[in-house]
Amino acid sequence: MNLSIRGQVIFSIIMLGMMLIMGGGVPAVAADNGHKVLIVNSNSQVEQYALMEKVFRESSTKLEHSTLDLESSGDPKTLIYRAIRDRQPDLIFCIGTRAHAMVGEVAPTEKRIFASVINWKRFPVGNVTFGISHELMSDMQFTMFRMVFKDISSIGILFDDKVNKEWVAEAAQAAQRAGMKLVSHPIAEEQALSNALDELLPKVDALWLIADPVVLASRESVELIFRKADAAHKPVLAYNDLFASNGASMVMTADLKTIAIQAASLAEEILLSNHLPSEPVQTPAGTSIVLNLRKIKEHNVPINPDALSLVNKILE
């Protein structure tokens, strides 16, 4: 091809531009109103993550959304890097522990909100990190116990002193504020579980199951707990829906839709009012309750007449 000098210059500029764009050296140019949110979903095939994303979008319609699913093909950290580079978000919403951890590694200085992260305190929380925790406040839980059950005033709890000591101490104060008593029994190893249950169950009206690595060390431990509680006719109050099939009388969890709405409210506060929240991490505002009426009748545990209006799901 015999180009004039002018033609060669124009051709070179075009080729250089194409190389830069394809090589990713030039960030995507888009209208920037300061309202762009990149939603990084640990796995959008997981029902609770998909629900959280859906509700977040519906509750933050003033913001512009794009999504990255970490289950897409490719290295997740590279996907995150490219998404941030290309979409230039003003805020990142991380759904799930994996998303939160990876965004924190790839882009530690980017403003982000997290939700659905188990034990968020194990991750660094700087001045750009905000979120909604996954664990309900103890005060809320005791108020709900009182709302549902007529006569339960003392609740037993087994725990590993090394892991949950401070949490249990705080929960005991919350119980007192709600007019209840928390009877705690620390155990140091799985083998001590059986004796601990034999000592604790006669002293309490119900047993509260919490996420503890020693108490719930194995499937056999879980079965033992429910077997002994059944034999003692004591209802078990649990923190995860999984225990409903084991025979928990009541399961109380944080309501996922409410968490997503709270996250949306936080995102709009940060981006629209240009105001950083004074409390970076909120506790969930909504509760979701499963009541096992069959177990409750079996243990002859009276419930308040209006308890059923508080319940999301009834098992019979």
Place this chain on the structure above:
Amino acid sequence: MDSYLRWAGRVSRVFAILSGLLMPWFGHASDLYLYNPETNIDNFASLKKKFEDYFSGKSALGFVPFSKGGEFDEALKGLSSSGSPAVLLISSWQFRDLPATLSPQPLLVGEIKGGFTQRKILTARNGVKAGDSWSGKRLASSASEPYTRRMLKDMMPDKDEQAVKVIVVPKDIDALMSVAFGMADLALTTEMSMEKLKRVNPTQFNMLTTLASSGQVLLPVVVSVNNMMENKQSASVSRLLSAMSDSDDGRIILQMIGLDGFRKPGAGVFAQMNGALP
């Protein structure tokens, strides 16, 4: 063959007579539509089973719950165009918004502790005053966002009800606890929920202050549409729903939707639904 045909004819005539006699009791295969934006009823799977078990053997009524206003509105449009008879269990203020083409007729009103009205209360943490700005504030409510803003406007007409961010929570007690613990700045709940919190946890209750309250609001109402209710059918469905408080199964359903029963109120009560009260 002839004797067979005569036999078949006799059986058919008997069947037709029986159907005609039984239809007023079993009615058409119509549905009970539930949509109440005043509460966040989330237990639809359990509720549907309970209602269907209760209706089974007593009525051909089906049960169709709605959690979203848009979907309920679409269902109403479908009823308008098809003319199919149905029964609605809805918030009293929604009655005013029902299209006239549905020919809505109120039948029963919900009941709690012998009364059929309740008040809505706007609450904040102690120290917040009614005159404070709402800009940027989070309001927790178990009712739908449109209903919540409508109530705010009624209760505090001098305030901009659009200035708050509404956080919809599953239950009234969640809304109250959210304010007590700082997840929300304001809460819109019923007076009854506040009384429950006061009874169960006075410490949390004493952290709250009342900013405003509504007038008495009718509890949810049962309405027939599309002339479902010829007299016998009307009486039959009314009896069926009124009798819920007399059986264990019926009482469980009522508790799940936050009521003690249904009853036919005195004259003039339903006129309120067309008037100023929500």
